[in-house]
Amino acid sequence: MDIRFFRRFIQPLRREVQAPAIAMLGALAAHPKLGLDTRRWEEVASLKALFAGRRIRFGFSSHDRTILEHLRLGGFEQAEQLATLWAQLLSEGGPPRIEIVHEDEDPPVLALFAELLADASVGAASVHVRSGEPRQQRALSWPLSVVAVRSERRHIQRLGEGNLPGKAPALWSSLEHNAAGHILLVPPDVCFVPGAPGHEAGVLPASAIAIAFLPESKSAAAAMALGLKLRYRLDTGAVLVVRAPLKRRGEFWFALMAALGxxxxxxxxxxxxxxxxxxPFLLSSWKFLDGAKLPLREEVDAARRLLEFVAPLRTRFDLMDLQVPEFLARTLGWEQREWTAPELATALQQRLSQPGFKLPPGAGVALSQLRQAVRTAEKSLDVALSQNLQTPPPWAMQQQPSQKPPGRHLQATILSTEGPKPEQELGALLAGHTYRLEVHIGAVRAGSRFVRKPLPEASLPPSPDGHTLTIVFSDDFTSQQAPPRAEHVVLGSKGDSTRCAFAFTVPKPAPGAFAARDFSARITVLHRNRVIQTAILSAPVVTTREARPDMGRGVKQELEFPPLALDEPLEERTPFDAALVIQEDASGGAHAMVVEDEEIHWFDIDQPDLKEAILQIRTRLQQLTQEPVRPTSLEDERLVKLLVALANQGSLFWRAAVSRPGVGRSLLRGRRIQILETSVGSFIPVEFFYDLPAPHPKARLCPNAQLALETGECHHSSHQDEEEAEDFVCPAGFWGLTRILERQRVPSGVRAGGVGLRVMPRKERRTIPLLLRGLVGASHRVDLNDATSMDRVRHTLEKLWPACTTEVKEWKQWARAIQRDAPSLLVLLVHTDQEEGTDVQTIEIASDALGVSRLHERHVRKVNSGDGVLVLLMGCSPLLPTVRFQNVVNQFLWAGQGSAVVVSSMADMLGRHAGPTTAAMLAGLEAMVRQGEVSVGDAFVRLRRTLLSGGDPLMLGLAVYGDVDWYLDAPTSLGGNIDADTGDAASGVR
Incomplete structure (x- = not known):
């Protein structure tokens, strides 16, 4: 069977129907009396005939394949019927054991079947491929004899830890001894050609089961091909091929031993x-598997030994992230896998002490798993304490004349002020009580509460006198308390920093609340208005002192978002005049923290009002951007009216955020502002802040408007008199046209509230070449009203960068082109819509729609590449969707892994406008880079002004996400495609 045909066959099916329907189809086909005759499906009154001790065969004969080729399963209702039949099968017989039978199928097809049937929606107890009869008749018994190379010895012996003497579940035998065993661990360098380097498969020892581990990066087809080769070359009853990272191999072993126990x-x-x-891919036969069963292990004291082991964990608050083994969690009925050590100790004691509860056999191996999990957590803790705290070996001292100083970590200590002497509080906090928080940066010592990732101090500019850092403390994360407070610490060239302190009161629970809300606060470290590290400080809250011992968890300090690479020098980054940190509290209200030098300001914006204001701005923009004919000059009456309306909206925003008592000159007059959106979907239209007097509805265009767009400033006398100023509107009043605004968003999957810079390469690699390679995709709707819209983009690209750009028509081709060519420029003119069946937002190129939930790194950059990518994402307002976390821009930033700069618009635009605007932007960027490299921030503020001066209203709603310190340049391989003196409009970009 052609795997490409089969994939096309199942692709049209709804995701929840795919696997069960195909499982039922293959089960019917594998039984000749039932077959694939669709007319007889409704006659199948009972499915019990398919069972033989919960065993089901799956497969397609040659005749069945012919039938399949004439079916279009995704297009008719039988798919639903098949899935219903499968559900009936499960309800009558329970989870089945499925055997895949095949007639000389290729490995890719078998691998596809195995992965499909292993899907959770199928509910199978096991899946294996029938492949020959068993040759090794050795019965499985405890302890399992494992034959493996010497490097696996410690791994296997670790299985015995936690068991009684002589009760180890597995014993190691050397591969060199050629002794037959129960399990053979196939060496990673096994070969199938005599004389080739490595262990030849044909001469490996006999065993009941052979297990091979492959890297996770290997394809399913490659794993199945290896399994088939081993099955026919080895003297064994079964072959198991496991794709797993090397570090996860031990986890698989522990889980397998626990289950067998x-x-x-x-x-x-x-x-x-x-x-x-x-x-895993299992190749065997029913004859072997029906007998491959181990007797139960007697472990009567497993519960006692578990309790003895976890008892000391009640005071181990330093083990923050302890992963409970899957088998143990399943045994205890826990869905949660991640616990702090005290939480685990408390929960396990409660579970084991429940009347009638008894640990099943195999718990001894579960104890070994738990020991391993604790060792892993301790190892992570040791890494956090830094290897620099250990004495290096003599050879390292000889090769490195100067020892690297120990890493220094952000540390916060909560002190109770109730008694005569302040004492460190490690457990739960008491509602209504006041505490003192001391913050410093230094080496980790016993009892420290610290952020595991060291402060990236190597990134700070060299200074023999050290640095003064701003520490901001805010408990707005869970409650509306006082505004954030800022203090300073001095971090010298060595040793601990000075300390700063903040007093805070833990809120009491609201009247009628069932329990007190956990306390949570943010600690932010800034240098020259750049956020360099943030942490979340959290602790449970109790209402009585008596409840403290039963809480099982205490104070935690976690890295919220690592904004800098450890080796990224901050002197290479341009400082900001101020930073705006935009976030939402627990009730959904919008807040913004303004950080400028030593000052912290705070302002609230009612969330419904904010949404309505953004809607009003978008509506005004779209009244013009969706007109059939857009303005062609700045003096167009429609554009002037739009500027007047937006200036009045922006003036109110500016008053709420900036024109306030205590706000300093850095924000009022600064030209570089970092905007950190800490909550998914949080957005304030800073580009529309208007800092000139608001104009009245019939205001005229400022006489100095064109000059203001050239220079970025307007000093016309009309703006000096408040009464006269109402008669004019000037583009130089909008922040988006006069300031470099760097928008950053918290990545998906990172705890909401993460702020800071994204990881950036060093300056010599921080360039985006325009254009070595480019990739273009456009919705078919772009040309609906004007058939020449996309032609303008194509003509511009071919004129500026001949033979450097590829246009694709579907998303699979798009991803393949990115992985093949690693383009530095992505041009997307998309249509956004909602996907039927999933309700998620989609983006469309040609006629192919992609749900934003399926947008991945491969769609944005070459996987694992650190090269920068500029994404022009134009179309139907991908920036502000109805459902905020489905934001397309956010998904592109996440997929770009910090290497993407995404340019998009607040307003919807017709294709007839999106095409010319995109072409003009490309021409303008090319003209700039021909004069020398230019930062992204400078390039787009200049581009906005230039294109607006020509009447393009789309520039008003343009937003730039990502680091503005990426540089655009023209690679040396580019020839002179345009004469700089031709007088093109593009050559006038300022």
Whole structure:
């Protein structure tokens, strides 16, 4: 069967129907009496005939394939019927064990079947490929004898830790001894050609089961191909191929041993072990698997030993992220896998002490798993304490004349002020009480509460006198308390910094509340108005002192978002005059923290009012951007009216955020502002802030408007008199036309509230070449009203950069082109819509729509590449969707992993306008880089002004996301495609 045909066959099906429908179809096909005759499906009154001890065969004969080729399963209702039949099958017989039978199928097809049937929606107890009869008749028994290379010895012996003497579940035998065992671990360098380097498969020892581990990056087809080769070359009853990272291999072993210890058949135990994240392929036969079962292990004291082990964990608050083994969590009925050590100790004690609860067999191996999990957490803690705290070996001292100083970490200590002497509070906080928080940066010592990632002090500019850093404390994360407060610490060249302190009161629970809300606060470290590290300080809150011992968790300090690479020098980054940190509180209200030098300001904006104001601005913009004919000059009456309306809206925003008592000159007159959107979807239209007097409805265009767009400033006398100023509107009043605004967003998957800079390469690699390679995609709707819209973009690209740009018509081609060519410029003129069946937002190129939930790194940059990418994302307002977390711009930033700069618009635009605007932007950028490299921030503020001066209203709603310190340049391989003196409009970009 052609795998491409089969993929096309199942693709039209709804996701929740795909696997169950195909499972039922293959089960019917594998039983000749039922077959694929669609006319007989409704006659299948009982499906019990398919069962033989919960066993089901799956496969397609040659005749069945012919039938399949004439079916269009995704287009008719039988898919739903098949899925319903499968659900009935499960309800009558329970989770089945599925055997894939095949007639000389290629490995890719078998791999596809195996992965499809292993989907959770199928509900199978196990899945294996029938492949030959068993040759090794050795019965499985405890302890399992594992034959492996010497490097696996410690790994296998670790399985015995936590068990009684002589009760180890697995024993190691050397591969060199050629002794047959229960399990053979296939060496990673196994070969199938005699004389080739490595262990030849044909001479490996006999075993009941052979297990091979492959890197996770290997394809399913490659894993299946290896499994087939091993199955026919080895003297064994079964072959298991596991794709898993090297570090996860031990987890799979532990989980497999734990499941076997319960007396579960081998094939079902393999399926249970996949909870570790491994993806196994099992090749065997029913004859072997029906007998491949181990006797139950007697472990009567497992519960006692578990309690003895976890008892010391009640005071281990330093182990912040302890991963409970999957088998243990399943045994105890826990959905939660991540606990602090005290939480785990408390919960486990409560569970084991419940009347009638008894640990199942295999708990001894679970204890070994738990020991391993604690060791892993301790190792992570040791890394956090830094290897610099350890004495390096003599050879390292000889090679490195100067020892690297220990890393210094942000640390916050909560002190109780109730007694005569302040004492450190490690456990739960008491509602209504006042505490003192001391913050400093220094080496980690016993009892420290610290952020595990060291402060990136190597990034600070060299200074023998050290640095003065601003520490901001705000508890707005969970409650509306006092505005943020700022203090300063001095971080010298060595040793600990000075300390600063903040007093705070833990809020009491609201009247009628069931329990007190956990306390949570943000600590932000800034240098020259750049956020260099943020942390979340949290602790449970109790209402009585008696409740403290039962809480099982205490004070935690976690890195919120690492904004800098450890080796990124800050002197290479342009400082900001101020930073705006935009966030939402627990009730959904919008707040903004303004940071400028030593001053912190705070302002609230009612969230419904903010949404309405943004809607009004978009509506005004779209009244013009969606007209059939747009303005062609700045003096166009429609554009002037738009400027007047936006100036009045922007003036009110400016008064609320900036024109306030205490706001300093850095924000009022600064030209570089960093805007940090800390909540998913938080947005304030800073580009429309208007700092000149608001004009009245019949105001005229400022006489100095054109000059203001050239220079970025307007000093016309009409703006000096408040009464006269109402008669004029000037583009130089809008922040988006006069200031470099760097918008940053918290990445998806990072805790809401993360702020700061994205990781950036060093300056010599911080360039985006325009244009070595480019990629273009456009919705078919772009040309609906004007068939020449996209032709203008194509003509511009071919004129500026001949033979450097590729246009694709579907998203799969798009992703392949990015991985092949690693383009530095992505031009997208998209249509956004809602996907039927998932309700998520989609973006369309040609006629192919992609849900934003399926947008990945491969769609934005070459995977694992650090090269910068400029994304022009134009079309139907991908910036502000109805459902905020479906924001297309946000998804592009996440997929770009910090290397993407995304330019988009607040307003919807017709294709007839999007095409010419995009062409003009490309020409303008090319003209700038021909004069020398230019930062993204400078390039787009100049581009906005130039194109607006020509009457393009789309420039007013343009927003730039990503680091503005990326540089655009023209690579040396580019020839002179345009004469700089031809007088093109593009050559006048200022």
């Amino acid at each position: 319960e007396g579960i058949p081998f094939d079902e135990a393999v399926r249970l072990a996949t909870g570790t994240g491994a993806a």
